[in-house]
Amino acid sequence: MSTLGTLRRRVLGDSSSEPSRAPSPNPTFRDKDGEPFALVPASKLKKLSRRRSKRRQWLVFGLGGLFGIITAAFFAQQHDVINLEGLTDMNLGSLLDAIPAGIVNDAKDITRHERETVNYDSFTVGLHLQSQGVKARHPVIMIPGVISTGLESWGTEEASRQYFRKRLWGSWSMMRALVLDKAGWKRHIMLDKLTGLDPAGIKLRAAQGFDAADFFITGYWIWSKILENLATLGYDPGNAFTAAYDWRLSCEKLELRDHYFTRLKAHIETGTRTSGEKVVLISHSMGSQVLYYFLHWVEAEGHGGGGPDWVDTFVDSWINISGSMLGALKGYPAVLSGEMKDTAQLNAFAVYGLEKFLAKHERVEIFRAMPGTSSMLPIGGNAVWGNKSFAPDDSHNQTVSYGTFINFKESNSTQSPANLTVDESHTYLMENSDTWYRDQVQSTYSYGVAHSKAEVERNAKDPTKWMNPLETRLPLAPHLKIYCFYGVGKPTERSYWYREDRDPMSKLNVTIDTSITHGEIDRGVIMGEGDGTVPLMSNGYMCAKGWRMNRYNPAGVSVKVYEMPHEPDRFSPRGGPNTGDHVDILGRASLNDLILRVAGGKGNHIEENYISNIRKYSEKVKIHE
Numbered sequence: 001m002s003t004l005g006t007l008r009r010r011v012l013g014d015s016s017s018e019p020s021r022a023p024s025p026n027p028t029f030r031d032k033d034g035e036p037f038a039l040v041p042a043s044k045l046k047k048l049s050r051r052r053s054k055r056r057q058w059l060v061f062g063l064g065g066l067f068g069i070i071t072a073a074f075f076a077q078q079h080d081v082i083n084l085e086g087l088t089d090m091n092l093g094s095l096l097d098a099i100p101a102g103i104v105n106d107a108k109d110i111t112r113h114e115r116e117t118v119n120y121d122s123f124t125v126g127l128h129l130q131s132q133g134v135k136a137r138h139p140v141i142m143i144p145g146v147i148s149t150g151l152e153s154w155g156t157e158e159a160s161r162q163y164f165r166k167r168l169w170g171s172w173s174m175m176r177a178l179v180l181d182k183a184g185w186k187r188h189i190m191l192d193k194l195t196g197l198d199p200a201g202i203k204l205r206a207a208q209g210f211d212a213a214d215f216f217i218t219g220y221w222i223w224s225k226i227l228e229n230l231a232t233l234g235y236d237p238g239n240a241f242t243a244a245y246d247w248r249l250s251c252e253k254l255e256l257r258d259h260y261f262t263r264l265k266a267h268i269e270t271g272t273r274t275s276g277e278k279v280v281l282i283s284h285s286m287g288s289q290v291l292y293y294f295l296h297w298v299e300a301e302g303h304g305g306g307g308p309d310w311v312d313t314f315v316d317s318w319i320n321i322s323g324s325m326l327g328a329l330k331g332y333p334a335v336l337s338g339e340m341k342d343t344a345q346l347n348a349f350a351v352y353g354l355e356k357f358l359a360k361h362e363r364v365e366i367f368r369a370m371p372g373t374s375s376m377l378p379i380g381g382n383a384v385w386g387n388k389s390f391a392p393d394d395s396h397n398q399t400v401s402y403g404t405f406i407n408f409k410e411s412n413s414t415q416s417p418a419n420l421t422v423d424e425s426h427t428y429l430m431e432n433s434d435t436w437y438r439d440q441v442q443s444t445y446s447y448g449v450a451h452s453k454a455e456v457e458r459n460a461k462d463p464t465k466w467m468n469p470l471e472t473r474l475p476l477a478p479h480l481k482i483y484c485f486y487g488v489g490k491p492t493e494r495s496y497w498y499r500e501d502r503d504p505m506s507k508l509n510v511t512i513d514t515s516i517t518h519g520e521i522d523r524g525v526i527m528g529e530g531d532g533t534v535p536l537m538s539n540g541y542m543c544a545k546g547w548r549m550n551r552y553n554p555a556g557v558s559v560k561v562y563e564m565p566h567e568p569d570r571f572s573p574r575g576g577p578n579t580g581d582h583v584d585i586l587g588r589a590s591l592n593d594l595i596l597r598v599a600g601g602k603g604n605h606i607e608e609n610y611i612s613n614i615r616k617y618s619e620k621v622k623i624h625e
Contacts, residue, residue, distance in 0.1 A: 125592040126232025134600040136234035138280040138316050139271030141264070142213065142242045145285025145322075146373065147583060148222045149244045150207040153188060157201040163188065168204060170216050182358070189248075190369035193436040196253050196444075205246065205258070210237075212244035225587040226282075229596055239275060241267050247286060248370040250444045251293045252463060261297050265304055268314050278316035280599050284586065285534070288323025289375050289467050295475050296466040303463075312477035317598050321591070322486045322531055322582050325469050326538035327378040327447075329385075329405070330493040335374065335437075336429055337501075338363030339512045340493060340525075361507040368437040371444060375467050377429075378405075378422050379447045383622040384470075384537060385422040392620035393494075393528060393537055393613075399519045400495075402528055407497045409516065415509040416500045432509055446471055449623055453551045469542050469552065470623065476555045483560050483598060484543035485591055487580020488612040490566040492530025497521060529612060531566065533582035536612055544610075545618035549625050562594060563611040 150170030153163040166173040168188050177185040192199045206212060214224040223242070230240055243264050245254055254260040271279045283291040295311055298304035330340045338360035367373060378385055385391060386403030394401050404419040406428070411418045420428055426447060430438050446464050450456045450471040459465040459472050466472060474480075499513040512524040520526050529536040543561045547553045564585065569576025574584045585591055597603055 123228050123232045125589050126229035126596060129593065129596050129600065130232055134233060134596065134602055136230075136239060136599065137601040138277045138599055139275050140230060140235060140240045140280050140282060140599050141267060141271065142223065142226075142240075143264075143281065143283040143287035143291050144213040144223065144242065144244060145283075145287045145583075146247045147216055148213040148284065148287070149247055150212050150216075151189075151204050151246060151248075152207050153203065154205050155188075155201060155203040159184060160188070160202065167207060170207070172217055175217070178358075186362070186366065190366055191248055191371065193369055193434075193440075196250060196371045196440055197257055204248075206244045208242075208244055210242050213242050222583065222586060226592060226595060229592045230599065233596055233600060235599070239271065241271070243267065245290060247290075247372050250371045250375070250440075251290060251297075251467065252444060253371070254290075255297070255303075261294050261304060264294060265298050265306065272314045278314055280317045280319065281315060282319040282321065282595060283323060284321045285324055285582065286373075286376060288320045288325060291318065292325070292469060293466045296460065296472060297463070299475065300461070300463075308476050311475035312479050315477065315480055317481040317483060317603060319595055319598055320482060320484045320543070322534060322539060322585060323484070324376050324534045324538050325542045326380050326384060328376045328534045328538065329378055329495075330533065331373060331376040332378065332405075332425060332429065333493075333496055333512060335364060335367045335377075336432075337498075337508055337511050338367065360511070364508065368433070371440045374441050375445060377426065377441075377445070377447060378538075379468050380449055380470050380541075380621075380623075381423040381426075381447065382421050383449050384541065387421055388419065392617045393535075400521070400526065402494050402526070405495045407495065409497060409499060409513060416498065450551075451623070453554075456551055469546060473551065474547060474553045474555065474557050477557060478555045480555075481558045481560070481598075481603060482543070482547070483562065483594070483603065483606065484540070485562050485564070485585075485594055486534075486539040487531040487566050487582065487585045488529065488536060488539075488563045488614075490530060490532040490580055490582075491527035492532055492535050493525055494528030494530075494535060495526040497524040497526075531580055531582040531585070536614055537617065540612065540614035541618050541621060544614045545621065546623070549623075551625065560606060560608050561614075562606065562609045563614075564588065564590060564609075565611050 147170075150167045152165055152167045153160050154165065155161075156164065163173070163177065163184075166177075168174050168177055168185060174185070177188075187199065188202055188204055190199070191197060198204070210223075210227055213222055214227055216222050227240075243260075245260050246258065249257065251261075255262065268279045268281075281291060294304075298306045299308055299310050304310070333339045382403075385405060386394070386401060388404055389401060391402035394403070400407075403421060405422045406420040406425045408416040408419060410416055415432075417428070430442070433441075444464060446462075446468050448468070448471060450459060450465075456471065456473050474482075497513045497516045498510045499515075501508050501511040503511075514523040516524050531539060540561065540563075542552075543559055547557070547559045553559070564580050565578070566575070566580030567578035568581070569578070572579075574587065575581050577589060579585060579588060594606060597606060
């Protein structure tokens with residue numbers, strides 16, 4: 001690592017590795033006199049415009065070539081073609097001397113520009129709102145998603161000592177362990193298949209504090225921009241808290257092992273009692289499902305025991321960012337065959353490397369041994385996702401309906417049956433899974449729809465229903481406010497083409513049929529609308545329609561939707577200031593502005609903003625009042 005550090009310092013200097021923080025265009029609000037104002041003056045935004053030069057293209061080409069050589073060497077070593085041990089003694093400074101000086105200088109110029117941009121945009125959103133008189137009011141508690149929370153080892157058995165207090169998820173330590181000790185990393189990251197808890201001798205726990213979620217790995221920010229802007233309004237560890245959790249666990253086991261919901265309840269109550277203000281809860285992705293479960297747990301007898309008035313007493317607002325309320329469809333192929341678009345659309349060389357490193361059956365085993373992630377299997381069945389001939393989000397020019405979720409070109413065996421809807425796909429997954437996985441899922445989750453108010457009320461006492469918003473209702477909290485903020489316009493996995501896996505070396509029955517590419521199908525994957533990870537129907541249905549039905553919202557909780565278009569910067573690795581990407585949206589300036597307004601008690605000025613056709617699609621869903 002020291003030699004790589006030397007290379008980095010010589011090429012890039014001692015700058016931060018964080019990507020650009022260029023602010024995005026922001027929603028227009030009106031002051032008390034009705035006059036509109038923007039978040040950042042246009043003159044300042046112009047300073048952030050950039051032009052991609054030919055020299056930068058040569059930089060990418062040159063460094064890409066260098067990376068290719070190193071990668072080729074790695075795979076050559078796997079077949080004993082060369083020995084990489086000698087690289088540890090290589091003087092990378094001499095390697096730098098062989099790189100054209102123009103490329104090295106361009107790298108330094110780009111890094112200096114990125115550092116200037118970072119310094120400009122840091123805290124900008126908060127400072128602007130501070131100048132308008134917005135300041136910290138409500139205590140803030142953040143519930144991150146899957147990628148956001150680091151997991152670190154606390155085991156002291158001999159096999160774990162080398163990893164003590166090192167992150168095996170969400171750090172470079174994870175990368176190192178995965179490359180150098182794959183079997184050991186798998187033993188640590190997978191839960192016991194029967195209990196859904198720690199394996200014997202292994203102890204992995206969620207990292208705590210702001211460090212648990214601000215960066216995934218060095219330079220790859222997650223919540224850091226939100227934290228920076230909250231700080232400008234007066235937030236600090238005394239009135240802001242990150243409720244990190246072990247996302248591998250089911251919610252039931254989260255409370256059993258870590259007392260997570262008991263601790264979350266205490267933090268919320270403490271925040272309200274010390275500040276005199278109700279708390280604002282901010283959740284992202286899977287964190288929104290975990291929080292929804294908590295809202296039921298906290299009031300239920302024999303669980304949180306807070307009673308029916310608890311939420312209304314302690315919670316002012318829930319900011320639901322890119323919440324996978326009805327699941328993420330890409331989670332299905334992950335647990336069925338260890339695949340998704342990112343693997344299906346790799347080229348042959350990359351697939352070979354991936355399979356040599358972490359085969360599909362290994363990926364399936366890992367995904368299934370993390371029961372918490374199975375909460376993101378699609379919820380709502382055919383009523384939401386469509387039948388064999390129709391789906392609510394089909395467009396008029398489609399040649400293939402989204403309603404058939406799993407498709408088979410050849411359907412002549414039990415492994416490759418007829419085309420399957422979401423309901424049929426769930427049955428197929430359970431029938432073709434190990435008993436331990438099937439038992440974990442069926443005893444923990446429910447993916448259906450409650451079609452009557454009486455059924456919804458009965459489900460309030462059934463913890464297996466508490467993550468499903470189509471089988472349960474919102475709290476009886478008439479003063480609660482819900483804000484749904486999410487990106488739209490980025491192609492997102494919607495359905496798949498599969499085939500029987502005839503590879504004699506494979507341990508799986510089926511695999512994505514990457515030979516099919518025509519029309520909307522790209523190497524066996526059909527893309528739909530969403531934020532790149534979560535489909536639009538999952539992000540938006542409950543906010544735009546479901547929670548406007550009395551059955552699911554009898555107290556009339558206020559729900560506002562603010563959609564943000566995905567308009568990425570072509571040359572920015574994180575999408576730039578206008579991204580609507582599922583994760584990168586956390587750095588979007590307009591989202592930060594909205595969050596700070598709610599936290600500062602100005603959320604009532606936010607008006608709904610629809611860009612997609614979610615309301616039109618929602619009317620076609622087969623769920624009626």
